[in-house]
Amino acid sequence: MDAFSPxxxxxxxxxxxxxxxxxxxPAGAQIIxxxxxxxxxxxxxAGWAFRYKTLTDGRRQILNFLLPGDFIGLQEExxxxxxxxxxxxxxxxxxxxxxxxxxxxxxxxxxLGYDITWLAAREEQWVDHHLVTAGxxxxxxxxxxxLIHLYRRAERVGMAQDGAVPFPFNQQHIADAxxxxxxxxxxxxxxxxxxxxxxxxxxxxxxLAPRSLERMADxxxxxxxxxxxx
Amino acid sequence: MDAFSPxxxxxxxxxxxxxxxxxxxPAGAQIIxxxxxxxxxxxxxAGWAFRYKTLTDGRRQILNFLLPGDFIGLQEExxxxxxxxxxxxxxxxxxxxxxxxxxxxxxxxxxLGYDITWLAAREEQWVDHHLVTAGxxxxxxxxxxxLIHLYRRAERVGMAQDGAVPFPFNQQHIADAxxxxxxxxxxxxxxxxxxxxxxxxxxxxxxLAPRSLERMADxxxxxxxxxxxx
DNA sequence: CGGTAGATTGAGAGTCCTCAAGCTCTGTGG
DNA sequence: CCACAGAGCTTGAGGACTCTCAATCTACCG
Numbered sequence: 001m002d003a004f005s006p007x008x009x010x011x012x013x014x015x016x017x018x019x020x021x022x023x024x025x026p027a028g029a030q031i032i033x034x035x036x037x038x039x040x041x042x043x044x045x046a047g048w049a050f051r052y053k054t055l056t057d058g059r060r061q062i063l064n065f066l067l068p069g070d071f072i073g074l075q076e077e078x079x080x081x082x083x084x085x086x087x088x089x090x091x092x093x094x095x096x097x098x099x100x101x102x103x104x105x106x107x108x109x110x111x112l113g114y115d116i117t118w119l120a121a122r123e124e125q126w127v128d129h130h131l132v133t134a135g136x137x138x139x140x141x142x143x144x145x146x147l148i149h150l151y152r153r154a155e156r157v158g159m160a161q162d163g164a165v166p167f168p169f170n171q172q173h174i175a176d177a178x179x180x181x182x183x184x185x186x187x188x189x190x191x192x193x194x195x196x197x198x199x200x201x202x203x204x205x206x207x208l209a210p211r212s213l214e215r216m217a218d219x220x221x222x223x224x225x226x227x228x229x230x
Numbered sequence: 231m232d233a234f235s236p237x238x239x240x241x242x243x244x245x246x247x248x249x250x251x252x253x254x255x256p257a258g259a260q261i262i263x264x265x266x267x268x269x270x271x272x273x274x275x276a277g278w279a280f281r282y283k284t285l286t287d288g289r290r291q292i293l294n295f296l297l298p299g300d301f302i303g304l305q306e307e308x309x310x311x312x313x314x315x316x317x318x319x320x321x322x323x324x325x326x327x328x329x330x331x332x333x334x335x336x337x338x339x340x341x342l343g344y345d346i347t348w349l350a351a352r353e354e355q356w357v358d359h360h361l362v363t364a365g366x367x368x369x370x371x372x373x374x375x376x377l378i379h380l381y382r383r384a385e386r387v388g389m390a391q392d393g394a395v396p397f398p399f400n401q402q403h404i405a406d407a408x409x410x411x412x413x414x415x416x417x418x419x420x421x422x423x424x425x426x427x428x429x430x431x432x433x434x435x436x437x438l439a440p441r442s443l444e445r446m447a448d449x450x451x452x453x454x455x456x457x458x459x460x
Numbered sequence: 461c462g463g464t465a466g467a468t469t470g471a472g473a474g475t476c477c478t479c480a481a482g483c484t485c486t487g488t489g490g
Numbered sequence: 491c492c493a494c495a496g497a498g499c500t501t502g503a504g505g506a507c508t509c510t511c512a513a514t515c516t517a518c519c520g
Contacts, residue, residue: 223310
């Protein structure tokens with residue numbers, strides 16, 4: 001697919017060997033439970049998921065969203081403290097890798113190690129992005145930002161059809177990603193919709209006025225680059 | 231130093247070869263200007279800095295803080311869009327590496343590539359951490375969290391003396407890191423101080439009631455691990 | 461036909477923001 | 491030696507944005 005870089009000779013074979021399994025999980029499943037380090041790494045092959053952290057009183061913050069092609073569980077390898085959880089939003093299919101195969105991968109195929117670093121850096125960029133949103137944008141701007149962000153990412157991996165992408169999240173997900181309350185998220189969403197900026201019907205998102213949304217959100221990302229795939 | 235892992239034979243020599251220069255910059259200098267990709271990578275050798283992004287109307291969000299040992303500029307290598315800026319808080323000393331030496335490093339010393347991935351993952355953890363703070367904690371909790379976080383990190387690299395660490399930031403820095411206004415940051419800081427939880431005198435931070443601060447901030451990080459150094 | 465998850469709406473309260481002014485400290489120049 | 495300017499800190503007041511509480515509504519399912 002156009003979204004991903006081609007692999008070098010030998011790399012695919014190594015990945016196949018490294019991959020220990022293929023797993024399907026239902027919507028809502030904990031791919032990696034919070035605070036628990038998993039002995040496995042994953043590549044999300046199909047479906048949607050998100051990384052999150054919760055405070056002891058239950059407040060939850062979604063750190064970023066995971067789409068097909070995203071690598072899961074790298075942070076846990078190097079974690080100092082509490083590790084985030086990873087939860088499936090839709091049914092997901094995962095490629096499973098043994099965690100202790102990570103170092104051999106770097107050693108034998110440095111190019112794949114480099115790719116993993118790329119993926120880690122890209123993921124951090126998205127968290128950076130969300131931190132700016134949560135820290136310095138108001139509710140209207142936050143929601144606009146998230147809608148554009150998710151649309152573009154879904155589009156990038158070929159999910160767009162007729163100007164719409166799947167949108168499997170409920171309003172609680174949006175609220176937890178943006179640092180807003182559920183109620184205020186709802187009101188903001190309705191307000192944007194009333195302005196004719198987007199539509200959200202039958203689990204599909206359509207940006208009706210992308211330029212207005214971008215202006216409102218102060219969105220300034222360039223087109224997403226082709227990324228490596230492990 | 232105890233905070234960093236020992237290097238393997240050969241690694242140090244390679245790093246020395248890879249390093250192209252050593253640079254000193256004054257407080258306030260832009261180590262990497264925002265939106266500009268630098269042809270160089272850095273390791274912060276001495277001093278304090280931070281990564282940040284700004285919106286077009288000037289609102290600024292500090293993404294994380296950089297202390298000695300931190301690697302700078304990796305995200306830019308893989309950036310899709312606008313890259314964050316990096317600014318010195320105090321005078322800093324930097325080890326400079328050519329960006330195009332990164333791939334040879336992975337190829338010739340996979341162990342160092344692995345270390346860089348470690349550093350990237352650790353940095354993302356901190357951004358995760360700050361995102362939870364900005365998204366789901368109130369002002370009191372945010373400030374408490376930041377004070378503990380910076381204290382622990384400074385302590386980890388040997389900056390603690392007599393129960394105090396250097397604190398070179400002004401209240402605008404704190405506000406921009408936490409997603410608060412300057413005024414509210416000030417009031418919150420004073421309130422914490424009035425409760426006897428911390429002291430901030432002559433640019434030195436002291437946690438007077440670390441347990442209370444941790445409880446207030448819902449802090450649950452374990453001791454920081456030894457980290458690799460490039 | 462209840463039961464549940466999710467969406468929606470209104471009302472009141474509270475946190476946090478903006479505006480504005482004054483204060484302290486430091487460095488500079490007359 | 492003192493006036494002055496600038497950066498950073500502090501405080502008060504009013505208002506705006508966002509939150510919590512509570513109730514209603516819809517869609518879907520067994």
